[in-house]
Amino acid sequence: MDINELLRTSGPISHDDAGRLIDAGADALDAGDAEAALECFWRAAGSGDLSLAGRASIGAAEALVRLDRDDEARELLQGASQSGEQEVRFVARRRLAVLHVTAGRLQDALAEYQRAERDAPNDRARAEVASRIGWLIKETGGSGVRARLAFARSRGGVGDRVTPLLMVGFTGVVSAAALALPRLLEPLALIKVDSANGDFLSTEPWRLLTVALVHGSPLHLLFNLFAMDLGARLVQRLYGTQRLLLWYLLGVVGASLASAIWTPFVPSVGASGGVFALFGVALGAEWAHRPLVERGVRAALAQIGGLIAINLVFGLGLNVAGGGIDNAAHLGGLALGLLLGVLVPPTRAESMRSRWAGVISRGAGREQLYTLIVAFALLVIFMNWYSLALLRSTLPF
Numbered sequence: 001m002d003i004n005e006l007l008r009t010s011g012p013i014s015h016d017d018a019g020r021l022i023d024a025g026a027d028a029l030d031a032g033d034a035e036a037a038l039e040c041f042w043r044a045a046g047s048g049d050l051s052l053a054g055r056a057s058i059g060a061a062e063a064l065v066r067l068d069r070d071d072e073a074r075e076l077l078q079g080a081s082q083s084g085e086q087e088v089r090f091v092a093r094r095r096l097a098v099l100h101v102t103a104g105r106l107q108d109a110l111a112e113y114q115r116a117e118r119d120a121p122n123d124r125a126r127a128e129v130a131s132r133i134g135w136l137i138k139e140t141g142g143s144g145v146r147a148r149l150a151f152a153r154s155r156g157g158v159g160d161r162v163t164p165l166l167m168v169g170f171t172g173v174v175s176a177a178a179l180a181l182p183r184l185l186e187p188l189a190l191i192k193v194d195s196a197n198g199d200f201l202s203t204e205p206w207r208l209l210t211v212a213l214v215h216g217s218p219l220h221l222l223f224n225l226f227a228m229d230l231g232a233r234l235v236q237r238l239y240g241t242q243r244l245l246l247w248y249l250l251g252v253v254g255a256s257l258a259s260a261i262w263t264p265f266v267p268s269v270g271a272s273g274g275v276f277a278l279f280g281v282a283l284g285a286e287w288a289h290r291p292l293v294e295r296g297v298r299a300a301l302a303q304i305g306g307l308i309a310i311n312l313v314f315g316l317g318l319n320v321a322g323g324g325i326d327n328a329a330h331l332g333g334l335a336l337g338l339l340l341g342v343l344v345p346p347t348r349a350e351s352m353r354s355r356w357a358g359v360i361s362r363g364a365g366r367e368q369l370y371t372l373i374v375a376f377a378l379l380v381i382f383m384n385w386y387s388l389a390l391l392r393s394t395l396p397f
Contacts, residue, residue, distance in 0.1 A: 003020065003021065003040070006020070006021060007021075007039055007043055011046070012046060012047075012048060013046055014047075015047065015048075015049050018046075018047035018052045018053075018056065019052060021040045021041070022041065022052065022055055022056055022059060024040045025037040025038075025040035025056070025059045025060075025063070026059065028040060029059070029062060034063045034066040037059065037062075037063040038063035038067070041060035041063060042060055044056035044059075045060065050083065050084060050085055050088075051085045051087075051088060054080050054083045054092070057077075057079065057080045057092075058076075058080055058088070058092055060076055061073040061074075061077045061092075064076065065099070070099060070102075077092045077093075077095055080092035081093045081112075081115075086121060087119075087121045089115075090116050090119040090120055090125065093112050093113070093115050093116035093119065094129060096112050097109045097112035097113045097116060097132070100112060101136075109136055110133065110136040110140060113132050114133060117129045117130060122239070122240040123236070123241060126153070127153060130151070130153035130154040131150070131154035134147045134149075134150030134151040137150060161233075163241045163244060163245065164228075164229050164232035164236060165229075167229075167232055167245075168225050168228055168232075171224075171225065171228065171271055172221065174188075174213040175221045176221070178213075179215070179217075179218065179221070184214070185214050185269070187210075188207070188210040188214045188269075189207065189211060189268065189269050190207050190208070190210075190211035190259060190260070190267060190268040191204075191207060191267050192259075192260045192264045192265070192389075193264050193265060193386075199386040201260055201385065201386075202382075202385075202386065205382065208252070208253045208256040208257065209249065209253065211252070211256055211268055211269060211270065211273075212271035214269045214270070215269055215270050215271070216270065220269075224270060224272050224275060228271060228274075228275050230300075230304070231275050231278030232278060234278070234282040234297060234300060234301070235248075237297060238281075238282060238285050238297060238346040239281070239346060243344075244278075246371065247277065247278070247281055247337070247340055248274050250277070250336065250340075250371075250374060250375060250378065251276070251277020251278065251281075251336050252271070252274035252277070252333070253382075254336035254378055255273020255274060255276065255277065255330070255332045255333035255336070256268070256273060256329065256332075257332065257378065257381050257382060258328045258331065258332020258333070259326050259328045259329040261328070261381075261388045261389045261392055263326065263328055264386075264389040264393075266326075268326050268329060272326070272329065272330055273326070273329035273330060273332060273333035275333070276308070276329075276330045276331075276337065277333035277334065277336050277337035277340075279308055279334065279337060280335065280336065280338040280340075280341060281337040281338075281340050281341040282297070282301055282304070282337075282341060283301055283304070283337075284338040284340065284341020284342040284343075285344075285345070285346050288342040288345075289341075289345045289346055308334065311330070312327065312330060336374065339374065340371070343367075343370045344367045344370060344371075
């Protein structure tokens, strides 16, 4: 069914048809035909997909603005700004703020931009909004300190470096304390089994995460902190702060489960499984979504790939010689990170994701679904880890 036939129909429409109508509306806007665009967007707004319906409402509002029907556009955007979809809320609030500026309501615009900043789906979008917040604070006679902080956020001076530094700092402080006070090590290390009950990890599942906060030696700690800072900055540059934190935690859990299943009788310490997950995310993104990866990131990843290979070969060699490298955790974290990087395109490639709305993409819902599936799979593995470890013990290697 072509677009004209879709416009003549009534009632619910499919996900794919709604997407086609939105694309047609965007093309009509680009061609300067706001009436035709409005017709396409109105029809697409009947989609049962909340994300697509929100996109359609925002597109319709844009068409209404071009038709000098600002009050109707404002009403649509206010409705879209209450959407359950974060990216829909962000675009609606950002566009609503522009309408407030046009009408001279600068305080309303400032409040709307501040709400949009909280909903920004990636750091690039957040920086763009922060720049406008800084300008509006100055225009409305607000605090000079607040304005400077907003402009700093827009340049990446606040936020981009803070999260990796906090990750490194928190891990470093806790690990240093555990090295100085050995009694802190045992409650945080990844202990998987005990002689009395066998499965010990299921009774203290927090060890899946706390293992990343303790290390076996100062050299082990320093190496992991250096690698963590590098991996965190790469993933943040590709995916933003929220995904960096979430995927690092998932990577630590995945690495811990791999270690528990493969070497259940050997306690583990260290953040290297989570660090390998971060490297895996970046490498997976570079392999599967190369056009969206900045040239500088690709250059760094070319070196990291070699370092990972050397690390794994060195670790396997040490274990053959009787060393204590937890290769299962490294490989488990790396595999989980690769999976996420392949499945989810870099979200900071803003201009590549949408021609007309700035950030909304039909893949946003899929990204959340993939993350939920990975988290659920880790939960299922954890619930059955001891049985899997027993099964692993029957293998000849």
